[in-house]
Amino acid sequence: MQAEPGHSLPEQALRRHSKDIRLTFPSSPLSVRRALQTIIADLQDLELEERGSVELVLAEVLNNVVEHAYGTEERGWISLECTSEPDGLHFRIRDEGRPMPEDTPPMGAPSPLPERLEKLPEGGFGWFLIRDLSRDVLYQRVGEMNELTFRINIDTARRAN
């Protein structure tokens, strides 16, 4: 017996499937930009602010891989997986670059802003933003690979409707 077209999978499964994303791309700022645009296009049913948070956290994580794990001179691949779960979007980012210093992701506490203009920091905001906007950040060195997993809360009650 053949299922009617469009009824072979429950709607929920289809919706969930449409949120699962896998991307692999080279380590470069422009590849990161294209990867972000691909992911954001796939998350069009999120609220604007949620989409903004996802894009910002992913940008910071991926820029760190480009700038620190590989460094600007080195070539390598970055893989990104995203799955939608009841408690939000779960991400897994992997690369084959250098491990994080002391095998620990930075805490990213904001430093107090200095009074003097010339002392203002021009960097160091990345990990603060990642920590602020995501949950369950876990870093592991797996063989020759870095693996960072984290979750971003989204409004699941609204999505279920």
Place this chain on the structure above:
Amino acid sequence: MHLSTRTERDATIITVDAARIDAAVAIRFKDLMRDLAEGRKGRIILDLGKVDFIDSSGLGAIVAAMKQLEKGQKLELAALNANVDKVFRLTRMDTVFAIHDSLGSAVAGHAG
């Protein structure tokens, strides 16, 4: 990345004609800002109305643009979209810059 410049009243307006100030363009943005600000006097209003995404590299480039100003110049920001505004608020950089809701209110010279 393209920036366009014009003068209105006493202010120089620099409009970012791009949807993103991110890691891919941060250094170019900072260099363009230095070139465009050179020799100007007084207020320089950065119009971010077309920008819908900024990351920490872009934020750092805007901070750098402010730090490289000449004596007598002042950098103010206008027309931040929600996601751009959020990055300034989370990093508390909203306390460092004069931020105007719109280009109109920025040119008129009062905050908000």
